[in-house]
Amino acid sequence: MRQETIIVFDRAEKMYEDKYALRDFSFEIRKGAFLTVVGGSGGGKTTMLKMINGLLLPDSGSVRVGGMDTAHTDLIALRRKIGYVIQGGGLFPHLNVRENIAYVPRLKKEKISPEHIGELLDMVALPADIMERNVSELSGGQQQRVGIARALAARPEILLMDEPFGAVDGITRKQLQDAIRDIHERTKATIVFVTHDLREAVRLGSWILIMNEGEVVQQGTPEDVRNNPNGDYAAQFIKQLECE
Ligand SMILES: Nc1ncnc2c1ncn2[C@@H]1O[C@H](COP(=O)(O)OP(=O)(O)OP(=O)(O)O)[C@@H](O)[C@H]1O
Incomplete structure (x- = not known):
C-alpha cells in the first residue's frame, strides 16, 4: 500500500524582487515522516517551511496540506493543526x-x-x-x-521546526535531539525540521531534503544521500560528515 502523503508542493515558486527563494519546487512529505531539510544559507529552507503553515503563499504553483490548497483554505484552522518551533x-x-x-x-x-x-x-x-x-x-x-x-x-499533526537547536551548546543540543526523537515516536506527528547541521539532519531524519537556490538538490534516506550524492553540490555538502 502506498503511504499517505500529508504535504505536497506542486511546482511552487516564490520570488523576492528578481531572485527566486523557491523555484519550480515539487516535493511530497509522507504522513508521519521526520523530514530534515538542509542546505546552504539562503537556499529557501525557511521559505519552504513557512509555506506549509501559510505564513507565505506561493506566487505560482500550489502547496497542499492534508489535501487543502493553502491559497484557498482557512489559514487559522490550518495553523491549529500545525506546531511551529523557532530558534530560541x-x-x-x-x-x-x-x-x-x-x-x-x-x-x-x-x-x-x-x-x-x-x-x-x-x-x-x-x-x-x-x-x-x-x-x-x-x-x-x-x-x-x-x-x-x-x-x-x-x-499538532505537523510540527515545523526552524533551526530549533541552533543557539544551544553541544551537550544540550544532543539532549534536545534525543527529546525530539522520542516525541516523534510517541506522537507520530509529521516533523519538518530545518537545520544547517548535516550531522543533525542525518541523525534525526527518516528522510533528508537538500536544497540549494530554492530548488531540490537531492532527497532520500540518510544512508542513500550519504552514500550516493547525486552531484557536486550534494557531494560537497556530504563532505562535512567526513570529519566525524
Ligand atoms: N522577506 C524577504 N524579503 C526579501 N528577500 C527574502 C525575504 N525572505 C527571504 N528572502 C530571500 O529568499 C532567499 C531564501 O531565503 P530563506 O530564508 O528561505 O533561506 P534559508 O535556506 O532558510 O536560509 P538560512 O539558512 O540563511 O536561514 C534568500 O535569498 C533570502 O535573502
Missing part, C-alpha cells in the same frame, strides 16, 4: 512557563490541565515545578524545551 523558542517573555504552554489551547478555547502541562514538560525532560517560573529566568536550552512543549500542547 519564541516564547512570550512576560508570561511564565504554564501560561506560555497554555497559550495556544486558550486561543482554541480549550482548557489545559496542570497534569497535561506536566506531561508535556516531561516529554521535553523538564521538571513540573518549572511551571510557575518566568521564562526569562530560564537557560537557552530550557526555553527551547518550553517552546517545543508549547508547540505540542495543541496536539
